Amino acid sequence: MANMVRRRSTSARLWRFGLYALLIVAALVYLLPLVVMILTSLKPLEEIRAGALLSLPSTISFEAWIKAWSTACTGMRCNGMSGYFLNSIAIVVPAVAISTFVGALNGYALTKWRFRGANLCFALLLFGCFVPFQVVLMPMARTLGWLGMASSTTGLVLVHVVYGIAFTTLFFRNYYVSVPDEMIAAAKLDGAGFWRIFWRILLPVSGPIITVSVIWQFTQIWNDFLFGVSFAGFDSQPVTVALNNLVNTSTGVKEYNVDMAAALIAALPTLVVYVLAGKYFVRGLTAGSVKG
Structure with missing residues (x-):
C-alpha cells in the first residue's frame, strides 16, 4: 500500500514537472518577439546591421525611442508618434x-x-x-x-x-x-x-x-x-x-x-x-x- 502511494506521488510530481516545463517553453516562445523588439530598439543601427538578433546590446541607447516619439517621419510629417x-x-x-x-x-x-x-x-x-x-x-x-x-x-x-x-x-x-x-x-x-x-x-x-x-x-x-x-x-x-x-x-x-x-x-x-x-x-x- 505504501509503495502504491509512493508511486502515485512520484507520478503526480513528474506530471506536474512536465506541465510546468511545457508552460515555460510556451511562454518563452510567446515572449520571444517582444524580447527581440526590446533588444532591437535599444541597439544602435550599426550593431543591428552586424546581425545577432538575440544578442544583448553592447551599449544601451534610447535614441531610437526619442526619434520614434518626436522626430520620426510618418508620411509627409516628421513629428514622431x-x-x-x-x-x-x-x-x-x-x-x-x-x-x-x-x-x-x-x-x-x-x-x-x-x-x-x-x-x-x-x-x-x-x-x-x-x-x-x-x-x-x-x-x-x-x-x-x-x-x-x-x-x-x-x-x-x-x-x-x-x-x-x-x-x-x-x-x-x-x-x-x-x-x-x-x-x-x-x-x-x-x-x-x-x-x-x-x-x-x-x-x-x-x-x-x-x-x-x-x-x-x-x-x-x-x-x-x-x-x-x-x-x-x-x-x-x-x-x-x-x-x-x-x-x-x-x-x-x-x-x-x-x-x-x-x-x-x-x-x-x-x-x-x-x-x-x-x-x-x-x-x-x-x-x-x-x-x-
Missing part, C-alpha cells in the same frame, strides 16, 4: 466611458426592467457582436458624412461607441442576471425608480464587470487600425495608423530600431493595462457566472 498618441487618448477615453455607461444601462433594462420585445432586442445586440468590421465601413461612412462628423475625432468616438455597445451590453446583461430580483423588487416597493435603483443598487456592485468592459473596450479601440485609417482625418489619426505610416515611410536607410521603438510605444498602454489589471479581467468575467 507623440501627436498620434494623444489622438488615441482623445478617442479612447470618451469612447470607453460612453460605451461602458450605455452598456450598463442596456444590461440593467434588459434584466431588471423587462419590456415587450426585450429578448428580441438582446438577440439583435448579440448579433452585432459578430458583424465584421468591414461590413459597417460603407454605412458608417455615409452616416458620419450625414452627421457632419467625417474625418474627425468625434466621428471616430461615435464609431467605436456604436460598435462597442453590443459587447458592453452583453457583459452587463450577463452580470446583472446574477443580481437577485428580490433586491430590485424591494427597492421598487420602497418607492425607488429606474435611475435610483441603477445608481444606488446596481452600480455599486458592478465594479468587476465595469473593469471587464473598460479593459475590453480600451484594448479594442486602442489597437484598432481599420476604423482609424478609414474614418480619421489628417489631424485625427490614431497611433496605429501612424505606426503603419512610419514603418512604410522610406527616407533612405531602414531604421529597424526606430520601427521597433515605435511599435513598443504603440503597444505600451495595452501591455500596461493587462499587466496591472489582467487578473481583474478574469475575475470580472467569472463574477456573474453563478446566479445567487
